Amino acid sequence: MTLHLIQRSPFTHQALSNCLKTLMPEDSILLMEDGVYSIQHPLLQDILTPAAQAKPTSIYALIDDVNARGLEAFNHTPILNISMAEFVEQCAQHKHVISWY
């Protein structure tokens, strides 16, 4: 049970793509910093479709990073906006936390 922190834009880096290669069913993904641009990337959108094979339990986006980048209107369910305090608690609740950059 791992929380994956995506810290780079999937439009320039392999962070999200590499993360998805190792994703396990009970894992969750948190988008932060430029990782929040994943909201608009097909790699992330594909794992949200019912046909997706490797699906995370939850996908979170750090709301301060989303709002700072003007992405508020683009974010949609099931991606959950969370605060820094909730981010800390998600780290506490997952056995492992892996940063992807």
Place this chain on the structure above:
Amino acid sequence: MKFSLLVLSSPYSRQASESALRFAKSCIDNGHTLYRIFFYQDGVQNASQLQTPAQDELNLHKEWQSLAENHDLDLVVCIAAALKRGVLNKEEADRYDQAAFNTDAPFELSGLGQLLDAQLQSDRLITFA
């Protein structure tokens, strides 16, 4: 819960240091323990007391310093990564016969064993890159 943070990126070049600082503050506010903040790779630049940002920008050295002093935090900088990037305290400057130094307490220069210790002793080690 006991957290440690690993900061890998230079302040001002990437968002990682600001994110780590905000995470650290949130940890404390949520009642968790911060066992250690370890600065590695370009993250060692956080320890430079000579950083002089514009007045309307955050001074990360000062932010870490005041957080550490207010909450008795352990700020450890990888000594090998720091020395080669020109981040030295007085002791190291004297040892290597350098004319100046640019870091001091609460930042402490030490080896990678301190990162391993943080990984072994903490419930979670969170990396900011």
Place this chain on the structure above:
Amino acid sequence: MKKKILVLMRQAPYGSSLARDGLDYILTSAAYDQDITILFLGDGVWQLLKQQNGKSIYAKTHSASLEVLPMYDIESLYVLSDDLEDRQLSLNDLIPGVEIIEKDEFHQIMNTQDSVIGF
């Protein structure tokens, strides 16, 4: 305290210092007698190519440094088959001692670890 630690090596050598710095962390952990498993993931598999020579670019030869790992009792070196295939590589292109695994085998390894760190 001895723990099972998984280290993810995800960056190619030479172009950035992450591969080198990750290796330094691995050697430190081994010196303190930790149980280390390494997964070379994504561009991290480039670290394992044979016949590297960093001399002309003022760098230490990374593969030569990796080849000392068995002396530190680190013998669990893994790559994912997809990552090799994507890069048109086979086991013959890599330094000895590397094992190719599939995603489900990685999950089994992951489930046994006390702690994970990525470079």
